[in-house]
Amino acid sequence: MIVDGGSTSKTASARLWLNAGIVFLGTLCMLLFGFRVTTGSIVGFGLLGAGLYGLLVSPPRAKTAHGGHVRAVAGPSAKTAGREAAGITMEEQRIDVRGLHRRRRPNKLLWAERLDRYSKRKKAERQSNPFMRSLDRVCRKIVKWTAVVVGTVALITVAWGSYEAATATPEQRAAWAFERAQRQEERAREQAQRAQAAAEKEEADQHAAREVAAKEVQFRCLSGWTGSMLDFAREVKDSLREPDSFEHVMSSATPVHADGTQIIIMEYRARNGFGGMNVETAQATVNNDDCKLISWQGTR
Structure with a gap:
């Protein structure tokens, strides 16, 4: 077993961002489709539940006494053990493999390996810094609990709206239908006004263009230098x-x-x-x- 000095694995980070994105996507679906029982609202409800489950029920990771995370590392293979028995050390094996890869790969892949090693070295330096490690942990917690709070509020709102819709009286349903009809009429009226304004603007632009063209045609026979024909x-x-x-x-x-x-x-x-x-x-x-x-x- 090897201790990873407080760093978070790539899988856990990807899982966090994926679940947070699912929660926000589900919230967006619920905001777009409202409390009506539609395909969009059902999909949003499912996304919210899946995202919250992934955020709150994440697989635990074992920790050491120093706060680091424990991860298992596979033992040496049979081929590696045979080479060690023959007196070839691990460092010599790595050097031999690197030389073989350099002979087989083009130069651009070597540059990719250098960039990858550089990024890994920078990441290790950042993770070895206690302040950066604490900041990374705080940012992850902020993202996680922000998504949890947003998703929980959305679920509560959806549940309350569904409860009100299920227990509403006929008078309340009629009032809601009347309000929806009024909102639809208002939206239709606003759309008609915008369309009329756009048509008037287009007509004014066309009229101005016609006037400019008529002026150009009217004075085309007069010289622009002397003003005479x-x-x-x-x-x-x-x-x-x-x-x-x-x-x-x-x-x-x-x-x-x-x-x-x-x-x-x-x-x-x-x-x-x-x-x-x-x-x-x-x-x-x-x-x-x-x-x-x-x-x-x-x-x-």
């Missing part, structure tokens, strides 16, 4: 008495008509016959698809 400005400039005096002031475009045309109005300055500058206005009909000038005329 270049072909229209060139036609007006070439028709002046002094083309070099042409100065563009501003241009505006109407929404696109049903036939795909639109009106572009341009203000410009030009020198008159007496040497002064006049502000004139010209209006053009344009095909919006290809921004082709159809006709234009001057206005005042």
Whole structure:
């Protein structure tokens, strides 16, 4: 028999976390499915019972006088005994086996062995520290009893709800049914309101997108640099008495008509016959698809 200095085996640790997880999973099932006799509530009840049983009825481990746990170690095999009888020590056998494994395994497995030895050494150092050993024991107890308390409260709540449901009067059952109907109506009303709000938001987004697209289509024939329609400005400039005096002031475009045309109005300055500058206005009909000038005329 060999004394394990107060450490907890991997099997016991895995059993603790497994049972705690089962308890919390059963509690979650009971919270989701309530006190009704459904498949989910029955499964949750079974998980709670199994988890609590695993936490409270765990197999005991023998302890030594120093507080360590006792674990059995198998004796040497017949082959090992034969080698020892032949004068080969255990250390020589281990060295021989390690060399054989190094010859047979790739290098990456050797790195895995080194990492495994490093983790085992760190674990042994942590377990040899009394403070870390006590902290580990306290954490395990906290996890265990937290799961026990949560599972017990859930079981008591389920049992009390089942007792109330079994001993309820017809008036109480009717009142509960009315409350459930009201809650369902409230949830349905909230869902309808959320759906309506989502539909209104989607409609508003689509309307804004349509407006942006309409604006882009409306002003697509105007230059983003000068703000004028270049072909229209060139036609007006070439028709002046002094083309070099042409100065563009501003241009505006109407929404696109049903036939795909639109009106572009341009203000410009030009020198008159007496040497002064006049502000004139010209209006053009344009095909919006290809921004082709159809006709234009001057206005005042």
